[in-house]
Amino acid sequence: xxxxxxxxxxxxLLGGAAMLAGGGAIxxxxxxxxxxxxxxxxxxxxxxxxxxxxxGRVTYVVDEPAPMTTxxxxxxxGGSRTVSVVGAAxxxxxxxxxxxxxxxxxxxxxxxxDRGIPAPLMESAKLGKDAPRYIPWMQxxxxxxxxxxxxxxxxxxxxxxxxxxxxxxxxxxNLQERTGRRLIGFPGGPTGLMNRFFQGFLYPSYTGGLxxxxxxxxxxxxxxxFKALWATVxxxxxxxxxxxxxxxxxxVWVAFDHVARVxxxxxxxxxxxxxxxxxxxxxxxxxMAVVAGLGIVKGAPNRAGAEALIEYMTRPATxxxxxxxxxxxxxxxxxxxxxxxxxxxxAAEGVDKTQTARDALVSLLPIGLGAxxxxxxxxxxxxxxxxxxxxxxxRAVLDAEAQxxxxxxxxxxxxxxxxxxxxxxxxPVN
Amino acid sequence: MxxxxxxxxxxxxxxxxxxxxxxxxxxxxxxxxxxxxxDGQTSTGNFARMAADLNFWPAMGNTFALVIVVVPLxxxxxxxxxxxxxxxxxxxxxxxxxWTIPLGISDLAAGLAWLAILSNNGYFNTVLFHLGIISGPxxxxxxxxxLTLFFAVVVAEVWRATALVFVILVAGLQLIPKExxxxxxxxxxxxxxxxxxxxxxxxxxxLQSALILRTVLAFEVFAVAYxxxxxxxxxxxxxxxxxxxxxxxxxxxxxxxxxxxxxxxASTIVWLRVIRVRREHLx
Numbered sequence: 001x002x003x004x005x006x007x008x009x010x011x012x013l014l015g016g017a018a019m020l021a022g023g024g025a026i027x028x029x030x031x032x033x034x035x036x037x038x039x040x041x042x043x044x045x046x047x048x049x050x051x052x053x054x055x056g057r058v059t060y061v062v063d064e065p066a067p068m069t070t071x072x073x074x075x076x077x078g079g080s081r082t083v084s085v086v087g088a089a090x091x092x093x094x095x096x097x098x099x100x101x102x103x104x105x106x107x108x109x110x111x112x113x114d115r116g117i118p119a120p121l122m123e124s125a126k127l128g129k130d131a132p133r134y135i136p137w138m139q140x141x142x143x144x145x146x147x148x149x150x151x152x153x154x155x156x157x158x159x160x161x162x163x164x165x166x167x168x169x170x171x172x173x174n175l176q177e178r179t180g181r182r183l184i185g186f187p188g189g190p191t192g193l194m195n196r197f198f199q200g201f202l203y204p205s206y207t208g209g210l211x212x213x214x215x216x217x218x219x220x221x222x223x224x225x226f227k228a229l230w231a232t233v234x235x236x237x238x239x240x241x242x243x244x245x246x247x248x249x250x251x252v253w254v255a256f257d258h259v260a261r262v263x264x265x266x267x268x269x270x271x272x273x274x275x276x277x278x279x280x281x282x283x284x285x286x287x288m289a290v291v292a293g294l295g296i297v298k299g300a301p302n303r304a305g306a307e308a309l310i311e312y313m314t315r316p317a318t319x320x321x322x323x324x325x326x327x328x329x330x331x332x333x334x335x336x337x338x339x340x341x342x343x344x345x346x347a348a349e350g351v352d353k354t355q356t357a358r359d360a361l362v363s364l365l366p367i368g369l370g371a372x373x374x375x376x377x378x379x380x381x382x383x384x385x386x387x388x389x390x391x392x393x394x395r396a397v398l399d400a401e402a403q404x405x406x407x408x409x410x411x412x413x414x415x416x417x418x419x420x421x422x423x424x425x426x427x428p429v430n
Numbered sequence: 431m432x433x434x435x436x437x438x439x440x441x442x443x444x445x446x447x448x449x450x451x452x453x454x455x456x457x458x459x460x461x462x463x464x465x466x467x468x469d470g471q472t473s474t475g476n477f478a479r480m481a482a483d484l485n486f487w488p489a490m491g492n493t494f495a496l497v498i499v500v501v502p503l504x505x506x507x508x509x510x511x512x513x514x515x516x517x518x519x520x521x522x523x524x525x526x527x528x529w530t531i532p533l534g535i536s537d538l539a540a541g542l543a544w545l546a547i548l549s550n551n552g553y554f555n556t557v558l559f560h561l562g563i564i565s566g567p568x569x570x571x572x573x574x575x576x577l578t579l580f581f582a583v584v585v586a587e588v589w590r591a592t593a594l595v596f597v598i599l600v601a602g603l604q605l606i607p608k609e610x611x612x613x614x615x616x617x618x619x620x621x622x623x624x625x626x627x628x629x630x631x632x633x634x635x636x637l638q639s640a641l642i643l644r645t646v647l648a649f650e651v652f653a654v655a656y657x658x659x660x661x662x663x664x665x666x667x668x669x670x671x672x673x674x675x676x677x678x679x680x681x682x683x684x685x686x687x688x689x690x691x692x693x694x695x696a697s698t699i700v701w702l703r704v705i706r707v708r709r710e711h712l713x
Contacts, residue, residue, distance in 0.1 A: 189660050235572040239661075251551065251567060371678045371679075374675075374677040390484075411469075
């Protein structure tokens, strides 16, 4: 039962912390549970810098997404609630709706209307209900980072800010021929976010869709191209979780990852790196928008404190500070200061170039999959493993994995999300 | 002296029984139920999914290969170490202490320590680089080098868990009265004969415990392989962890846990049969 213990231990510790916080003497505390900004350094900054000026007393605790869901469900069922505000990525808040774990926050959203949160973000914050269930908190996306030395090896005529996948493959070949090393890297480790590369970047760029086009002829061509590209990718990529380390360690010169997972490299050596959008395929430059939100837990012990905290977190000044500290960008109208640290500025540029690219093709994080989100990710990682690592025939793998994908979509009855065209009922795997 | 109640022994073991019931039997029963439940229905679907998964047979193969390589290595090493330390007079305690240090290190920490040694820019590569054997960062732990990755996990496991076998065998050796060896020596037995025909048979009970414990723990190997290989070397407990945490499917995770349990039980029975301890062998 070791696995269970591992899973429960953080929850138990959290429970301890939360119980302390819920004690009578400091009943005005607002317990803020977050799946974001989890590493010790980030959590400490959150407590000491960001939340220092927050209204009332706020206890900031962190947990991984899956235990967070388990804990929220347990608190709701057990009737002893300690957490008032939960901060998590959009896709991590969704499973909470399986047991109706978030209060509607329409009133709060109306009061914060002047903050200028984009309407599409507010719309997806409804989580399929009538009223929003969370207030958008911060956003990010995935970018490419390259060591400046790699730029000399770009294929002739290629613009780093408007690369195609064919050019990226050629770049990788050039690098390998001229340095003898495979210098492109992807975060394919156990906790890396490579699944998002397939879902939000590669598939939309090549097929214009994701679920509907999973086993299309375009997808077949895409995997053949990607397999060819992989020949120039550092084989340690299946162990990389955060690309900032191999970038700093010069194991790779060109990398794709979530902006928060390369920010340390950009911060440490802003002069060494450039940031640019992910490549484009035949259907456009696919990119995935990542939004984290702040929700109020059903039956929150401190609703007033929760609302005050969310109001504070969405103030432009707080949002700018969060951007400067963590590289997550504002969801509200806020001017990033000119004296932003050079590393954060680089990251912001990468995000901006991605969002404003002429051929940008936005996709959302999976919606409506609930706890099946994990198995959804597995379909893409397994497809990759079978085709690229284990050399299985592309068509057969796509057909086999399409069945797994179809089973997930049918079981959850999740309708399509961008870039797949809207569907009535479960999103079909054509 | 007051008369002892016949219930006293039961009273004394009650807390441990209760502890086991709450923290072992109950979760165990729950796991079995989970393994046989799909969407609220009783089903063997979780086992079917597990067996059809791309990582199941590789995980099975890797786990068994690790057990088959690691356990005999550890027993041989631990036996050698234990016999060596028996012969020491000065400094015995220091050596004993140093050899058991890995016992106090968590398996994940051990895995991370070996990762720092064996990673692309690790100490091992630095040494090789300075010796002129390699010209730059060389991967030993990638999917392209399954043999060196396997070997790395073996080395880390041997380093980490040999001490456990060692401690059991040292204790076992100390229980053997010196008279047996002395008597054998009087009859002209060589050191090897004394070890083979006196020490080893009398050590059987300890060997049996050590083998059972080590084999069961070896089937549960997780953190070291996870730290060193991640996805590159699937193992049974690692898959259970992935299904539980990343894939959020408790049913298939429970099915994996069931397989690990069955395999561990089977290995225990094998050792109980293979190394029969007869009463006259008890020292």
